Amino acid sequence: MKLFQPLSIRSMTLPNRLVVPAMVTRLSGEDGFVNEDIRNRYLRFAKGGAGLVVLEAMAVHGSKSGPLLRISSDEFMPGLRDLCTDMHTIGPGKVVPQIIHFLKIARSGWRQKVEDLSIADIRTIRDEYAAAAERSVRCGFDGVELHMAHAYTLSSFLSRLNKRRDGYGGTLECRLRLPVEVVQAVRAAVGDQFPIGVRFDGEECIKGGYTLAESQLIAYRLVQSGVDYVSISAGGKFEDAQPRAGEPLYPYTGYSGDRCMPGKTWPDGANRYLPAGIKTFLRKQGVATPVVATGKINTPELAEEILAAGDADLIGMARPLLADPDWPRKVQGGHFDKVIRCCYANVCKARDEHFQTVACFLWPKGSKQAPESDDTVPPQWDRQLTASTAQGRVSLKWSAATDNEEVYGYDIWRAVEGGEFERIDAIPAPVTAYHDTATISGLGYRYFVQAYDLAGNRSERSIVVEATV
Amino acid sequence: MKLFQPLSIRSMTLPNRLVVPAMVTRLSGEDGFVNEDIRNRYLRFAKGGAGLVVLEAMAVHGSKSGPLLRISSDEFMPGLRDLCTDMHTIGPGKVVPQIIHFLKIARSGWRQKVEDLSIADIRTIRDEYAAAAERSVRCGFDGVELHMAHAYTLSSFLSRLNKRRDGYGGTLECRLRLPVEVVQAVRAAVGDQFPIGVRFDGEECIKGGYTLAESQLIAYRLVQSGVDYVSISAGGKFEDAQPRAGEPLYPYTGYSGDRCMPGKTWPDGANRYLPAGIKTFLRKQGVATPVVATGKINTPELAEEILAAGDADLIGMARPLLADPDWPRKVQGGHFDKVIRCCYANVCKARDEHFQTVACFLWPKGSKQAPESDDTVPPQWDRQLTASTAQGRVSLKWSAATDNEEVYGYDIWRAVEGGEFERIDAIPAPVTAYHDTATISGLGYRYFVQAYDLAGNRSERSIVVEATV
Numbered sequence: 001m002k003l004f005q006p007l008s009i010r011s012m013t014l015p016n017r018l019v020v021p022a023m024v025t026r027l028s029g030e031d032g033f034v035n036e037d038i039r040n041r042y043l044r045f046a047k048g049g050a051g052l053v054v055l056e057a058m059a060v061h062g063s064k065s066g067p068l069l070r071i072s073s074d075e076f077m078p079g080l081r082d083l084c085t086d087m088h089t090i091g092p093g094k095v096v097p098q099i100i101h102f103l104k105i106a107r108s109g110w111r112q113k114v115e116d117l118s119i120a121d122i123r124t125i126r127d128e129y130a131a132a133a134e135r136s137v138r139c140g141f142d143g144v145e146l147h148m149a150h151a152y153t154l155s156s157f158l159s160r161l162n163k164r165r166d167g168y169g170g171t172l173e174c175r176l177r178l179p180v181e182v183v184q185a186v187r188a189a190v191g192d193q194f195p196i197g198v199r200f201d202g203e204e205c206i207k208g209g210y211t212l213a214e215s216q217l218i219a220y221r222l223v224q225s226g227v228d229y230v231s232i233s234a235g236g237k238f239e240d241a242q243p244r245a246g247e248p249l250y251p252y253t254g255y256s257g258d259r260c261m262p263g264k265t266w267p268d269g270a271n272r273y274l275p276a277g278i279k280t281f282l283r284k285q286g287v288a289t290p291v292v293a294t295g296k297i298n299t300p301e302l303a304e305e306i307l308a309a310g311d312a313d314l315i316g317m318a319r320p321l322l323a324d325p326d327w328p329r330k331v332q333g334g335h336f337d338k339v340i341r342c343c344y345a346n347v348c349k350a351r352d353e354h355f356q357t358v359a360c361f362l363w364p365k366g367s368k369q370a371p372e373s374d375d376t377v378p379p380q381w382d383r384q385l386t387a388s389t390a391q392g393r394v395s396l397k398w399s400a401a402t403d404n405e406e407v408y409g410y411d412i413w414r415a416v417e418g419g420e421f422e423r424i425d426a427i428p429a430p431v432t433a434y435h436d437t438a439t440i441s442g443l444g445y446r447y448f449v450q451a452y453d454l455a456g457n458r459s460e461r462s463i464v465v466e467a468t469v
Numbered sequence: 470m471k472l473f474q475p476l477s478i479r480s481m482t483l484p485n486r487l488v489v490p491a492m493v494t495r496l497s498g499e500d501g502f503v504n505e506d507i508r509n510r511y512l513r514f515a516k517g518g519a520g521l522v523v524l525e526a527m528a529v530h531g532s533k534s535g536p537l538l539r540i541s542s543d544e545f546m547p548g549l550r551d552l553c554t555d556m557h558t559i560g561p562g563k564v565v566p567q568i569i570h571f572l573k574i575a576r577s578g579w580r581q582k583v584e585d586l587s588i589a590d591i592r593t594i595r596d597e598y599a600a601a602a603e604r605s606v607r608c609g610f611d612g613v614e615l616h617m618a619h620a621y622t623l624s625s626f627l628s629r630l631n632k633r634r635d636g637y638g639g640t641l642e643c644r645l646r647l648p649v650e651v652v653q654a655v656r657a658a659v660g661d662q663f664p665i666g667v668r669f670d671g672e673e674c675i676k677g678g679y680t681l682a683e684s685q686l687i688a689y690r691l692v693q694s695g696v697d698y699v700s701i702s703a704g705g706k707f708e709d710a711q712p713r714a715g716e717p718l719y720p721y722t723g724y725s726g727d728r729c730m731p732g733k734t735w736p737d738g739a740n741r742y743l744p745a746g747i748k749t750f751l752r753k754q755g756v757a758t759p760v761v762a763t764g765k766i767n768t769p770e771l772a773e774e775i776l777a778a779g780d781a782d783l784i785g786m787a788r789p790l791l792a793d794p795d796w797p798r799k800v801q802g803g804h805f806d807k808v809i810r811c812c813y814a815n816v817c818k819a820r821d822e823h824f825q826t827v828a829c830f831l832w833p834k835g836s837k838q839a840p841e842s843d844d845t846v847p848p849q850w851d852r853q854l855t856a857s858t859a860q861g862r863v864s865l866k867w868s869a870a871t872d873n874e875e876v877y878g879y880d881i882w883r884a885v886e887g888g889e890f891e892r893i894d895a896i897p898a899p900v901t902a903y904h905d906t907a908t909i910s911g912l913g914y915r916y917f918v919q920a921y922d923l924a925g926n927r928s929e930r931s932i933v934v935e936a937t938v
Contacts, residue, residue, distance in 0.1 A: 160734065171906040173861025173938050207709075207724040213736050217909050224911040240709070240724065242676075255676040255709065255724060265629065267682050273742070285886070285912075392642025417754070437640040440686050442693040443754075469642050 032070030034079030046091030048325035143195030150236030151251035202274025205235035216281035235259035271295030338456035401451035501539030503548030515560035517794035612664030619705030620720035671743025674704035685750035704728035740764030745780035807925035870920035
């Protein structure tokens with residue numbers, strides 16, 4: 001599989017093409033130091049075998065924030081250095097911190113905007129990025145990723161809504177000015193060999209925002225400035241965020257947030273046209289810089305198909321690897337059938353929006369981390385399943401499976417008409433019912449259910465039931 | 470060209486694959502009768518040679534609205550019948566009315582929602598559609614198109630945000646119930662041979678809205694209910710519309726409005742993945758129903774490529790055919806070089822948003838219709854052009870061309886690095902300057918400008934100038 005071929009990015013050779021993109025965890029204290037929960041989260045990712053693990057985002061500056069790692073002064077380095085060393089020991093992958101600058105925001109609804117920054121402020125931001133990047137070299141990280149996506153400072157400079165008129169906004173080239181200055185300052189600070197990545201939006205997904213037509217140019221300009229890989233996200237903006245009484249405005253709560261982390265209602269690989277369009281443009285200019293695709297990429301088949309089509313060089317999986325950090329190891333060993341599969345319920349996203357610790361809906365209740373087990377005994381059951389229909393939906397009920405350790409959940413499989421069975425959802429145990437609301441009359445549906453345990457061992461399939469709405 | 474091959478849809482044979490999709494004109498009086506301005510607008514489209522012209526939308530009910538055609542009682546039939554007869558006489562294309570039901574809206578911000586409708590209201594809507602469709606048979610139209618897109622009643626039933634709990638909302642099948650009942654009632658009213666089309670959103674483009682995953686099923690269910698073609702739009706919803714003081718809320722003013730009529734900042738064919746995804750699904754189910762693609766499709770090359778790729782069977786062009794209704798005739802005669810080309814400035818969209826008569830930015834000032842001329846003499850000029858750069862943009866200036874009739878405008882052509890020249894914009898005369906803000910440093914740009922007259926005769930190209938930012 002192309003997915004398990006190595007890839008060199010400047011001084012760093014990734015053992016495979018799988019990336020854990022930066023994900024908010026809300027596991028650190030507000031002090032920003034590495035703690036035990038953070039360590040456990042990232043050691044699990046490292047052990048799981050992803051080729052590249054991107055750490056959080058961590059702040060380059062001292063501004064107040066919620067629980068978020070920091071790399072804004074040397075005092076944060078020992079914890080980061082130890083974590084990095086231990087991740088290198090426990091897994092084959094490379095490790096880079098994602099470094100972020102964000103603007104101020106208040107519960108009143110007020111938020112600082114890029115138009116409010118003085119030239120001195122802008123120079124400080126540039127210098128803070130450079131200093132943080134230099135610290136990441138001293139921590140032993142394999143590279144550094146600059147956060148230029150979503151609702152944060154550098155993304156807001158890139159935005160088509162950046163209205164500055166002093167050479168740091170307005171035209172595309174001026175909107176790129178600070179991001180380019182940051183890349184150049186970071187390069188000067190980290191030296192010639194250290195890989196620098198950038199994560200930015202392929203499309204802003206807000207009214208008046210930029211689209212692929214400009215993000216192709218943004219990618220090219222960043223690469224020409226010294227960037228070694230580009231990781232493509234989408235949306236996640238303040239402009240369409242939904243206000244909630246008594247809480248500061250939070251990006252990801254509007255339509256652009258849906259586009260950033262496409263949930264159940266979106267097609268698989270919903271954003272792949274963005275890395276594809278950017279990669280096509282870069283290659284046309286003779287630039288070989290690797291491109292990372294993300295956004296509801298779940299199965300080895302889809303990941304492989306994206307790589308084979310040349311739509312991206314690396315596959316980022318956030319939610320699927322949160323659900324099961326061992327996805328890479330299991331799939332490389334030929335055991336996708338043992339992967340605990342994300343169902344895109346976006347409970348992780350909702351927890352983040354409500355300022356709670358980010359955990360997976362599928363994990364056993366109260367767990368801070370994905371469970372681990374070496375058990376090889378699959379769940380047992382009587383395979384009984386029934387289907388009924390009412391109000392345009394199909395309702396499934398099945399008898400509970402049992403397991404020597406613990407039944408973890410059930411995958412729901414469906415075939416439309418004579419087509420192939422596809423897994424459409426998952427339900428954590430002990431629930432033994434499911435409602436399929438994405439059904440219409442005029443088509444016939446067949447279903448089966450399969451139980452899995454903590455190690456991902458699958459039971460026999462239930463009987464197949466048929467239904468029409 | 471595939472574009473000029475005929476296509477049969479039930480009793481109607483279109484002479485080519487070009488469609489004028491329904492476009493608001495605001496040319497009728499508030500009484501809803503056909504008037505001279507409306508006649509001139511549609512006779513121009515018919516004369517231009519499009520295979521199918523869709524008329525406005527026109528209301529099936531008597532509710533108060535702005536200037537909009539009506540087909541809500543027999544008194545509106547004589548004007549519609551005459552217009553239809555005259556369109557058939559003047560051009561080769563077929564003519565269908567798009568019929569619409571919309572809910573009430575007030576300047577206060579209040580708007581009626583589908584959840585407010587009683588079962589009696591719902592039956593009335595169904596019956597009004599059926600009666601209007603039957604009138605369209607008696608008017609001599611070639612078919613009828615049901616408006617199920619954007620912010621209007623049937624689209625709001627289809628929406629994932631339809632929260633009714635009485636069998637007309639909630640699950641997909643229940644959201645489809647009224648639209649399906651309307652199709653069935655219309656079929657019963659118009660008989661077996663009369664073509665019925667539906668225009669609906671391939672994606673709602675709002676938070677929580679449906680995506681291609683459901684619009685594939687919507688298309689299938691509508692087709693199974695008796696629909697003969699599906700025309701795919703996107704967005705255009707109330708939910709993200711921007712409130713404006715003293716004006717009723719207007720769809721198309723938010724992000725979903727940008728997605729509905731993608732402007733300058735969007736890639737060409739921005740929405741083609743929607744008809745493509747829907748067509749793929751229909752064909753997989755063995756359904757051959759034609760699919761119409763729309764959304765920033767401008768050139769014969771792109772239209773042909775979409776047809777050749779099988780992404781659609783028909784090409785809808787709203788803004789390009791508003792700019793030049795003779796696009797079909799000129800292109801069929803091998804003269805795309807004489808087409809007045811839309812520049813996607815979206816002034817037509819802005820005029821509609823501000824409740825003004827819809828006209829094209831490129832038309833001579835004050836014109837209610839696209840100009841006509843049989844002149845064959847191209848504009849003359851000294852071909853001088855200069856480029857300068859400042860603040861990240863390239864500014865072009867040229868000397869004015871002259872013409873025996875009238876210089877209409879200038880096309881701006883650009884090549885990036887050693888690439889091919891592409892037309893990037895148009896500027897109406899007498900302006901002789903242009904600012905290109907979509908430029909970045911690190912790439913070289915070359916430009917030329919070409920003048921055109923009312924008939925679309927092009928001048929010689931200006932000299933080529935080079936610029937770097």
